[in-house]
Amino acid sequence: MKKEQVVHCQFSVWYPIFKKHTIKSLVLPLPQNVIDYLLDDGTLVVSGSDHNSQPIQTSDAEEDIQWSDDETTATATAPEFPEFTSAVLEAINALGGRVFPKLNWSAPRDANWIALNSSLQCCSLSDIFLLFKSSDFITHDLTQPFLQCSDQDSPDPVISYELVLRKWSELIPGGEFRCFVKENKLIAISQRDYTQYYQHILKQEEQISQAIQEFFSQHVQYNFLDEDFVFDVYRDSQGRVWLIDLNPFGEVTDSLLFSWDELMSGGETAYQQQEGPAFRYTTSEVTVQPSPCLSYRIPRDFVDLSTGEDAFKLVDFLKLKKSQQEESEEEENPTQ
Numbered sequence: 393m394k395k396e397q398v399v400h401c402q403f404s405v406w407y408p409i410f411k412k413h414t415i416k417s418l419v420l421p422l423p424q425n426v427i428d429y430l431l432d433d434g435t436l437v438v439s440g441s442d443h444n445s446q447p448i449q450t451s452d453a454e455e456d457i458q459w460s461d462d463e464t465t466a467t468a469t470a471p472e473f474p475e476f477t478s479a480v481l482e483a484i485n486a487l488g489g490r491v492f493p494k495l496n497w498s499a500p501r502d503a504n505w506i507a508l509n510s511s512l513q514c515c516s517l518s519d520i521f522l523l524f525k526s527s528d529f530i531t532h533d534l535t536q537p538f539l540q541c542s543d544q545d546s547p548d549p550v551i552s553y554e555l556v557l558r559k560w561s562e563l564i565p566g567g568e569f570r571c572f573v574k575e576n577k578l579i580a581i582s583q584r585d586y587t588q589y590y591q592h593i594l595k596q597e598e599q600i601s602q603a604i605q606e607f608f609s610q611h612v613q614y615n616f617l618d619e620d621f622v623f624d625v626y627r628d629s630q631g632r633v634w635l636i637d638l639n640p641f642g643e644v645t646d647s648l649l650f651s652w653d654e655l656m657s658g659g660e661t662a663y664q665q666q667e668g669p670a671f672r673y674t675t676s677e678v679t680v681q682p683s684p685c686l687s688y689r690i691p692r693d694f695v696d697l698s699t700g701e702d703a704f705k706l707v708d709f710l711k712l713k714k715s716q717q718e719e720s721e722e723e724e725n726p727t728q
């Protein structure tokens with residue numbers, strides 16, 4: 393996979409090409425001070441004028457917190473981005489008040505557990521910041537988007553970072569599929585939420601595969617900037633197919649129920665021996681696995697502490713940690 397392929401899969405590159413076939417979205421340039429804020433480990437929650445949450449600082453900024461009985465001193469000044477905040481609020485309103493946020497490539501899928509509603513649905517900039525600051529996928533976009541590219545000797549293309557806001561849509565996970573395209577041929581289709589068994593996929597295998605192939609040949613094939621790529625689709629309850637996302641054809645993209653070895657080898661096993669693409673889905677409850685994002689979670693208690701209404705619980709927790717730390721330091725250095 394070349395750096396150029398990654399550049400082509402940025403949202404603002406593919407969206408204008410496929411606008412008619414995907415969810416309505418708006419793209420806002422991400423100012424440098426917002427990028428710096430997102431990459432700064434210290435401040436956990438921003439106190440924006442659009443949100444009434446209390447600003448809280450994590451342990452990195454512990455030194456700044458005055459540990460006193462008057463707990464109000466534990467609040468800290470959070471950064472404010474007035475112009476960006478109003479541009480974001482205007483965009484959210486234009487999209488119906490609820491949005492799904494992304495950066496150039498990724499959504500903070502690994503951070504949904506931290507949101508109060510356990511979802512990526514956002515109504516304000518603080519909702520978006522909380523998810524983005526908690527997400528390794530977002531940090532990856534910001535710091536090493538070309539990590540797995542084969543042409544490491546070539547200079548990294550310059551990236552203009554963008555906040556993508558997509559109109560919130562209730563997508564049923566069983567209707568989502570990932571499609572692999574090699575040399576402009578659709579070689580493989582995988583159920584996207586492969587950890588679950590969906591009876592309707594088993595029953596409608598033929599119709600689903602047919603609908604996706606038609607969508608590909610009518611709207612996607614030869615229209616993208618590369619001949620190898622991966623696209624995600626959603627088939628709604630009326631059988632209509634929508635484009636959800638475009639990804640590079642390579643290891644950086646999850647190959648789900650296929651392996652990259654078989655897809656790279658031209659999909660010999662997958663498509664050359666048969667007419668259409670190979671279609672894989674989970675066929676029984678027996679193979680159901682835990683959700684792949686589970687490893688990104690932290691214990692529920694800590695989530696409650698950091699996002700709960702009672703922000704002072706977090707302060708108590710940090711105090712406890714601090715005193716535990718001091719005790720263990722004393723044990724390690726009994727001479728002191």
Ligand SMILES: Nc1ncnc2c1ncn2[C@@H]1O[C@H](COP(=O)(O)OP(=O)(O)OP(=O)(O)O)[C@@H](O)[C@H]1O
Nearest residue numbers: 415492497498499558559560561562563568637639
């Ligand atoms: N507009 C939307 N409203 C609600 N949910 C959405 C919306 N767009 C996407 N989703 C959900 O979020 C999931 C991830 O979306 P998307 O593919 O855009 O993120 P991503 O970070 O690029 O993922 P990947 O890395 O797997 O490509 C989708 O599978 C879908 O379930």
